[in-house]
Amino acid sequence: MADRPRRAAARARHPPHRAVRPSGGEASLTRRWVGPALTALVLAGAVVLIVFLPRMTSEFRLGQFTYVAIYFIALLGLNILTGYNGQISLGHAAFMAVGGYTAAVLILGQEGFKLVGQEPAEIIPKHGITPIWTIPIAGLVTGVIGYLFGLPALRLAGVSLALATFAVAVSMPAIAKRFEHLTGGGGGLSLPLPEAPFGWDISPPHWLYYEAWGAAGILFVVAWLLVRGRVGRAWRSIRDGEVAAVSSGVSPAVYKTLAFGISSAYAGVAGALFAIQNSYINPDTFPLTLSILLLASAVIGGLSSLSGVIVGALVLEFLPIYAQEPPVFDVNFAKQAAPVVFGVVLMLIVFLMPGGAAGLLRRLTRPIVAAASRRS
Numbered sequence: 001m002a003d004r005p006r007r008a009a010a011r012a013r014h015p016p017h018r019a020v021r022p023s024g025g026e027a028s029l030t031r032r033w034v035g036p037a038l039t040a041l042v043l044a045g046a047v048v049l050i051v052f053l054p055r056m057t058s059e060f061r062l063g064q065f066t067y068v069a070i071y072f073i074a075l076l077g078l079n080i081l082t083g084y085n086g087q088i089s090l091g092h093a094a095f096m097a098v099g100g101y102t103a104a105v106l107i108l109g110q111e112g113f114k115l116v117g118q119e120p121a122e123i124i125p126k127h128g129i130t131p132i133w134t135i136p137i138a139g140l141v142t143g144v145i146g147y148l149f150g151l152p153a154l155r156l157a158g159v160s161l162a163l164a165t166f167a168v169a170v171s172m173p174a175i176a177k178r179f180e181h182l183t184g185g186g187g188g189l190s191l192p193l194p195e196a197p198f199g200w201d202i203s204p205p206h207w208l209y210y211e212a213w214g215a216a217g218i219l220f221v222v223a224w225l226l227v228r229g230r231v232g233r234a235w236r237s238i239r240d241g242e243v244a245a246v247s248s249g250v251s252p253a254v255y256k257t258l259a260f261g262i263s264s265a266y267a268g269v270a271g272a273l274f275a276i277q278n279s280y281i282n283p284d285t286f287p288l289t290l291s292i293l294l295l296a297s298a299v300i301g302g303l304s305s306l307s308g309v310i311v312g313a314l315v316l317e318f319l320p321i322y323a324q325e326p327p328v329f330d331v332n333f334a335k336q337a338a339p340v341v342f343g344v345v346l347m348l349i350v351f352l353m354p355g356g357a358a359g360l361l362r363r364l365t366r367p368i369v370a371a372a373s374r375r376s
Helices: 003-013 024-055 059-084 092-115 131-150 159-178 204-228 230-240 242-247 252-278 288-301 309-324 337-352 356-375
Strands: none
Touching: 024 059, 024 204, 059 092, 059 204, 059 230, 059 252, 059 288, 059 309, 092 131, 092 159, 092 252, 092 288, 131 204, 131 252, 159 288, 204 230, 204 252, 230 242, 230 252, 242 252, 288 309, 288 337, 288 356, 309 337, 309 356
16 A cells, blocks of 8 residues: 555656547547538638639529529528428429519519510519519518418328428419419519619629529528527427427427428528529429429438538539530430439439438548547
């Protein structure tokens, strides 16, 4: 017993020469900052690319990337509903149509309707609201409609809910044709080309590009704050187990309808931007197949992941084009080839990458985070 203090003093004078492994807390702290640092780096690169892309590409290609931003917004909303809250929707295109028609009606105004079908869109004067202000209004209107739809949908789940939203998408073209005095019927509505506000001297394609990506950036931040906060935790708890969520004090009725409303608002903003970008809207602008392709793109990007949404948006815009005209083969396929290619890609994703593109990215960055933890 008396030798113990002497042995302890000897060990203190001659510390071991081997490296000491960092404690678990230090490694955890390193992992905690490496992930956000990589995310911030990627986001900064994306912002720089978005800002300078118009200087590096044609107006045609710029229009395609404008549609990527629009699909990005729609997929953000769908990911909130399906990925984070667990409610499957096959009717997202119908909510986009509501937003598109809302914006079109507000832009044209009462006098503008008299010129629809008589004058080209380029020379129809503006009698209504400036296009940029119709976008949040369209989102608000569509969000309210989605919230109201979510109330009776509380009784449904899984396949039943998917079929109910699918029925909405099926009936939307007939509803648009029925209210011809508002929607223009089968002939649709032609919209004037938007101009940049505040005297900004840029062409309409450039303005629409910055407008769409500006809205996408704002809505991405809103979605990130939602899913990282108390609302997001409630959504995930309902998705993972409704009974357990109720026992934890979470109200499924409140948070399910909230998810439907927010998701629909995102779809409404996307629909308004789509109509403005397209300068035209009719009952076939948002077809039933768009709802299915949106859900497929959300799965490809990765459900429950906001970062994977951009991959889904790129796939949704460019895959149908390259499915008809593959860049590596001198051959043209029929237009109907796009859904087939989508199906094949979706099956490959499900089997090879169950977590989608976001899951693959996490697997690729895991060694980087682990290496940084070891160095610290």
